[in-house]
Each structure stands twice: as structure tokens, then as C-alpha cells.
Amino acid sequence: MSGNSAHSVVEPTTTSKTVAGFLVILYALITMIPLFWIVITGFKSPPDSISYPPKVFFEPTLEGYCNLFTTRSRQTREYVEALGPPEGICDEITRKRQMVIVGDSNYWPRFQNSLIIAFGSTILAVFLGTLTAYGFSRFKVPLADDLLFFILSTRMMPPIAVAVPIYLMYRKLGLSDTALGMILLYTAVNVSLAVWLLKGFIDEIPREYEEAAMIDGYTRLQSFWKVVLPQATTGIAATAIFCLIFAWNEYAFAVLLTSGTAQTAPPFIPTIIGEGGLDWPAVAAGTTIFVVPILVFTILLRKQLLRGITFGAVRK
Amino acid sequence: MAEIRVERLHKTFGDFVAVRQSDFVVDDGDFFVMLGPSGCGKTTTLRMIAGLELPTSGRIMLGGKDVTNQRARERDIAFVFQLFALYPHMNVRNNMAFPLKAMGMPRKQIRERVEETAKLLRIDHILDSSVSGLAGGDRQRVALGRAIVRRPDCFLMDEPLGTLDTEFRDLMVNELRDLHDRIHATTVYVTHDQLEAMSMADKIAVMNHGIIEQFGTPDEIYQHPATMYVADFIGSPPMNFVHFESGLPPGGARISLDGNAVELPRLIHSADYGKKALGVRPENVLIDDSSGLRGAIYGSEYLGTNQVLTIETSHGMLKARVPSHQQFSLGDNVGLGFMTETLSVFDADTGRALATERTPPTLRDHYHG
Numbered sequence: 001m002s003g004n005s006a007h008s009v010v011e012p013t014t015t016s017k018t019v020a021g022f023l024v025i026l027y028a029l030i031t032m033i034p035l036f037w038i039v040i041t042g043f044k045s046p047p048d049s050i051s052y053p054p055k056v057f058f059e060p061t062l063e064g065y066c067n068l069f070t071t072r073s074r075q076t077r078e079y080v081e082a083l084g085p086p087e088g089i090c091d092e093i094t095r096k097r098q099m100v101i102v103g104d105s106n107y108w109p110r111f112q113n114s115l116i117i118a119f120g121s122t123i124l125a126v127f128l129g130t131l132t133a134y135g136f137s138r139f140k141v142p143l144a145d146d147l148l149f150f151i152l153s154t155r156m157m158p159p160i161a162v163a164v165p166i167y168l169m170y171r172k173l174g175l176s177d178t179a180l181g182m183i184l185l186y187t188a189v190n191v192s193l194a195v196w197l198l199k200g201f202i203d204e205i206p207r208e209y210e211e212a213a214m215i216d217g218y219t220r221l222q223s224f225w226k227v228v229l230p231q232a233t234t235g236i237a238a239t240a241i242f243c244l245i246f247a248w249n250e251y252a253f254a255v256l257l258t259s260g261t262a263q264t265a266p267p268f269i270p271t272i273i274g275e276g277g278l279d280w281p282a283v284a285a286g287t288t289i290f291v292v293p294i295l296v297f298t299i300l301l302r303k304q305l306l307r308g309i310t311f312g313a314v315r316k
Numbered sequence: 317m318a319e320i321r322v323e324r325l326h327k328t329f330g331d332f333v334a335v336r337q338s339d340f341v342v343d344d345g346d347f348f349v350m351l352g353p354s355g356c357g358k359t360t361t362l363r364m365i366a367g368l369e370l371p372t373s374g375r376i377m378l379g380g381k382d383v384t385n386q387r388a389r390e391r392d393i394a395f396v397f398q399l400f401a402l403y404p405h406m407n408v409r410n411n412m413a414f415p416l417k418a419m420g421m422p423r424k425q426i427r428e429r430v431e432e433t434a435k436l437l438r439i440d441h442i443l444d445s446s447v448s449g450l451a452g453g454d455r456q457r458v459a460l461g462r463a464i465v466r467r468p469d470c471f472l473m474d475e476p477l478g479t480l481d482t483e484f485r486d487l488m489v490n491e492l493r494d495l496h497d498r499i500h501a502t503t504v505y506v507t508h509d510q511l512e513a514m515s516m517a518d519k520i521a522v523m524n525h526g527i528i529e530q531f532g533t534p535d536e537i538y539q540h541p542a543t544m545y546v547a548d549f550i551g552s553p554p555m556n557f558v559h560f561e562s563g564l565p566p567g568g569a570r571i572s573l574d575g576n577a578v579e580l581p582r583l584i585h586s587a588d589y590g591k592k593a594l595g596v597r598p599e600n601v602l603i604d605d606s607s608g609l610r611g612a613i614y615g616s617e618y619l620g621t622n623q624v625l626t627i628e629t630s631h632g633m634l635k636a637r638v639p640s641h642q643q644f645s646l647g648d649n650v651g652l653g654f655m656t657e658t659l660s661v662f663d664a665d666t667g668r669a670l671a672t673e674r675t676p677p678t679l680r681d682h683y684h685g
Contacts, residue, residue: 206399208399209401209403211388211395211397212395212397212462213403213414214387214388214389215366215388215389215393215394216414216462217418217419217466218418231404
């Protein structure tokens with residue numbers, strides 16, 4: 001247990017623990033650099049963001065965030081000067097660039113699309129996955145192994161392989177550029193993961209609990225609801241995070257199948273154009289905001305997430 | 317409370333026959349134990365009575381009502397699982413209230429009933445604790461509490477003491493029997509432990525390979541085993557068998573072992589010539605130096621008030637239970653005698669006992685099946 005106890009065969013030595021800890025921290029720092037760069041770029045002015053050599057020290061500005069949420073129009077100096085006092089900080093920043101805010105940008109609607117589609121498909125995938133996993137876990141399903149393999153095999157091909165057929169199918173069905181279409185698509189992809197993860201969790205819950213509940217006077221569905229589900233919450237939470245992360249970050253299908261009303265944030269962010277090309281601070285600001293929900297979610301549920309990853313490695 | 321009647325009960329899983337054409341009746345208020353090694357079909361039988369498995373064929377009657385194809389929740393039974401199956405996300409009180417909630421009992425009445433039951437089992441002080449922190453004995457009591465709180469027609473218990481320490485187990489054996497004597501509910505109890513069975517049961521069924529080998533009181537099963545399997549399974553050490561070949565007339569007979577006459581108990585029917593076995597409990601083997609039947613001490617096991625001697629004879633090893641103050645050394649040549657009235661005689665080919673005049677009349681038909 002402690003460093004000064006007798007030499008243990010299974011317990012690593014203090015030195016190896018220190019080295020391991022140092023390596024993990026180093027690796028974490030390296031992987032954090034891009035994220036850090038995105039966050040600071042969001043607070044740079046457009047010239048600072050593309051200056052060479054790159055600037056680590058700069059004068060922070062909210063210009064990126066203002067540009068992210070607004071559309072602006074260039075006006076003559078006289079017109080801008082003739083306006084009344086600026087309303088809010090963004091108005092002030094925009095006027096310095098000799099422009100006026102003419103409306104909201106599409107970022108917020110796109111962000112909302114992302115929320116609806118990601119959470120919608122996650123809820124649906126976890127719901128279907130839980131029922132399917134319970135069925136496979138508790139009943140004698142004919143060809144169960146083959147069916148489970150078939151369910152898993154949908155994950156084995158690269159999404160781009162089915163991109164064209166899905167594109168054509170969605171156009172025919174009128175699902176192109178609809179939230180429903182995207183929810184169905186992400187659910188289809190996630191349900192295989194959900195079934196496999198949840199089956200493992202549900203297999204671990206002894207059948208005796210349901211049998212006890214059924215003898216205590218409940219139907220199978222009531223037993224499932226009152227006894228199995230409360231014990232599967234860890235598994236359900238872990239599965240939900242994995243599904244959410246996929247649906248939230250998905251880019252390829254989103255580019256292909258959404259363009260307007262149902263467009264999610266990932267394909268929208270890189271299209272934020274400023275003067276003379278991409279508006280990098282606005283892109284970085286959009287990315288930063290986009291990362292926040294998943295970051296919060298992951299931190300809140302990190303224990304379940306870890307249990308999902310190491311599932312099966314450690315027995316209770 | 318109810319009588320349990322099982323008729324021609326049969327259960328197969330694919331090609332495997334788990335329970336073969338079983339018949340038995342558990343009288344109202346009896347403590348009935350199904351005893352047998354693992355895989356003998358005792359748990360499957362219990363689960364069919366509970367409604368957790370449906371029989372392949374046959375009939376189950378609870379209190380005169382045919383419940384063969386009813387679901388578990390439609391039968392008025394309670395089940396205690398081997399691993400207790402206490403709902404881990406509920407505290408003790410909610411675990412015990414769970415079956416009452418299913419009945420739609422008003423909340424106030426549930427509260428009263430749970431507290432009353434908890435008092436009976438002396439677990440009222442832990443009603444509000446979580447079940448995960450409980451000690452084995454307390455978990456057992458909560459599982460029992462959840463079973464009796466509903467006051468069902470009968471209790472079914474699947475090796476409920478299997479996971480407890482020996483010390484706790486003895487305590488719980490007494491508690492279970494006490495509880496039964498107080499509430500007189502028909503109880504079916506499954507175990508592989510003959511001591512549990514012997515100390516608690518009113519009636520025992522010894523099962524093997526899906527067949528009920530013998531159904532009777534603990535005393536009948538010990539003193540009058542119906543088959544060689546039962547004779548061998550019950551008792552520690554088990555019954556000795558001395559094999560011989562002979563035909564036997566009804567009434568008294570003598571057989572010769574190494575030229576020494578051994579008197580057999582009086583048989584009711586004659587038996588054709590064939591392989592037979594004489595069954596003798598270790599405590600009924602007498603060390604008798606005047607006897608011509610001799611053997612050499614091969615080993616001894618000291619058990620406090622008595623000792624178990626292993627004696628090598630020309631008929632194989634015999635075990636004898638004798639008082640521990642008698643001194644023997646390995647290799648000692650001793651004479652052996654059997655108490656005639658305690659002997660069992662088996663047809664070694666069928667494994668069945670031959671009815672003797674001391675066989676209780678109720679068992680005689682069963683013997684010569």
C-alpha cells in the first residue's frame with residue numbers, strides 16, 4: 001500500500017510510479033497544445049491570428065466572438081461616424097473596422113441543430129440499444145451470435161463507403177437536410193455500439209433480481225423498469241457519452257447531407273468567411289464554444305466513461 | 317397456506333432430462349427439503365413450482381389449484397434465492413415493501429406490515445440501512461423478510477444458506493426452523509447439504525439424475541434407504557455395502573461370508589438369485605473379537621466422542637463408528653459383527669432395497685417398484 005511497506009511483488013515502486021506519472025502528464029500537455037491554440041486564437045485579432053512567426057503573447061480581443069455571432073456590412077467612414085453611441089462591446093469593435101452589425105450569423109441555429117441531432121440520436125440509440133441488449137442477454141434468440149455479429153459489422157466499414165447510396169436514398173426519401181434524417185442516420189451508426197456495450201453491462205446483472213421481482217408480483221416489463229434499469233445506469237451513462245461524442249463530432253455525413261436548415265456546427269464552422277479569406281479568430285471562437293458541452297459532459301461523467309473504456313478488464 | 321401436489325412432472329432442456337416424471341405431495345404446513353447433488357434436478361423442480369420455468373409435461377397444484385401454466389406473479393408464493401437477490405438500489409425497508417407495493421397495498425399498511433415482519437426477524441434496527449453494507453446473516457434475514465412479508469401460500473428456498481459461514485449457517489438453520497414452527501407455512505427447501513436437510517425437514521426427497529430416489533421423513537431416509545444411492549448419499553461416512561450373490565427366500569435367511577453365517581433381516585418377498593448387497597451403517601458395525609468375520613485396522617479418524625475406523629476385509633473396506641476411548645493400532649486384527657435388525661438388503665443390479673419386516677408399511681410398496 002505505502003512506499004515504506006515491505007517490498008511487494010504487485011505494487012510498483014515509487015520511482016516507476018514517478019516516471020509513469022511524469023510521462024502521462026507530458027503526454028497530456030502535448031495533446032492539449034492544439035486545444036490551447038484554438039482557445040487563444042479565439043481571442044486574437046485577425047492579423048495576429050495569421051502573423052508569422054505565430055504570436056503567443058498578444059493583445060486579447062473579443063473580435064472573433066463578435067464576428068462569430070454577427071453578420072456585418074462595410075460602410076463609409078462618414079456613415080459610421082454619423083451613428084449614435086455604440087451599443088455593447090461588439091458594436092464598438094465592429095465600428096473600429098469601419099463596419100456595422102446588420103444581423104445575427106447562422107452560428108447559433110447551427111449549434112442548436114447540433115444539440116437536437118446529437119442528443120436526439122443519443123437518446124434513441126441508447127433506448128433501442130438497451131432493449132436490444134436486454135433481449136439478447138435474457139432470452140434465447142435464434143442465431144443470437146450471428147445477429148450480434150451482424151449488428152457489429154455495420155461498424156466495420158468506413159462511413160464514406162456508404163456515403164453515395166445514403167445520399168441518393170435520402171434525396172429520394174426527402175430526408176436530406178432534415179434533423180430527422182440526421183437523427184436516424186446517427187442512431188443507425190450508434191445503435192451497434194450501444195447494443196454491444198450495454199449487453200456486457202446487462203449480462204453482469206444477475207437474473208435473480210428480475211426473477212425475484214417477478215415472484216414479488218411484477219410483470220417482466222415492470223421488473224425490467226424497476227430492477228434492471230436502476231442497476232444498468234452506469235452502463236447506460238457510459239454508452240450515452242460514447243454515442244453523444246460520435247454524433248456531436250460527426251463531420252463527413254453532415255457535410256454531405258446537410259447544407260441549410262439541418263446543418264450542424266461541424267460543417268458550418270470552417271465556412272465562416274471574413275475579409276480576405278477565412279476569419280480564423282471567429283473559426284477558433286466557434287470551435288471553442290462547440291467543445292464546451294462535450295467537455296462538461298465528459299468531466300461530469302468521467303467515472304462512467306472510464307468504466308466503459310476499461311469494461312471487462314476489472315471485475316467487481 | 318397450501319398443499320403442494322406435483323404430478324408426473326417432467327422437464328427437458330434440449331436432449332437433457334432435468335426432471336423425470338416426478339410425483340410428490342407436500343402436506344400443508346410441512347417443511348419439505350429436496351436434497352441431492354448439483355445437477356440432480358432439485359433446483360429445476362423448485363423453479364417449476366415457482367413458475368420461473370415451465371414444465372415440459374406434468375401438473376403442479378398449489379392449494380388444490382392447477383398452476384402449471386401460470387406465471388410466477390400469479391402464484392401465491394415467495395422465493396428465497398441462493399444469493400438473496402436483494403435489490404441493491406433499495407434500502408432494507410423498500411426491499412421488504414417491494415412485493416406489497418405490487419399488491420397495491422396502501423402505504424400506511426405497508427409500513428405496518430414491514431415493521432411487524434422486521435420485528436419478527438429482529439431486523440427492525442436496520443430497516444433504513446442500505447442492503448449492500450449488510451453482513452451475510454442480516455442479508456439472509458432481509459431476504460426471508462421480503463418472502464414472508466406478503467404471507468404467501470408457500471415458501472420456496474434455493475440453498476439459502478449456501479453462501480454463509482459455517483458458524484452463521486448453524487444459527488440460521490435454527491432460526492429458519494423456529495420461524496417455520498411459528499408461521500407454519502408450507503416450505504420447499506433445496507439443498508445439497510444433508511445436515512441441513514436432516515435437521516430442518518419434516519419430509520425429504522432425495523434426488524439424483526432428475527429422479528426422486530426416496531421421499532420420506534429424515535428418519536425413514538436414514539434408517540430405511542430405498543436405494544443404494546440414498547444409502548450412500550446420506551450419512552457421513554455413508555452406509556457400508558457388503559456384496560454377495562444369492563437368492564433369498566421370504567422370512568429370515570442366513571448368508572455365508574468367508575464361511576461365517578450372517579443373519580439377514582426377515583424379507584417380505586423372495587428374491588431371485590443375483591447380485592445383492594448388505595447395507596450397514598458404520599455405527600451398526602460391532603467390534604466383536606469372538607466373530608469369525610475378521611479385518612485389519614487400516615486407518616482411524618478421531619471425531620471427539622467417537623472415531624471412525626476403516627477396516628480392510630476380504631469384502632472391501634468397511635467403516636465402523638466406535639467410541640473413541642477404545643484403543644486400536646493400525647494393522648490390528650479385529651472381529652466384526654452386524655446388528656441384524658439394522659441391516660438393509662439391496663438388489664445390487666437395480667440398486668433398490670428389498671422390503672423387510674421392519675420396513676415401515678408405507679415404504680414397502682415404494683421399495684419394490
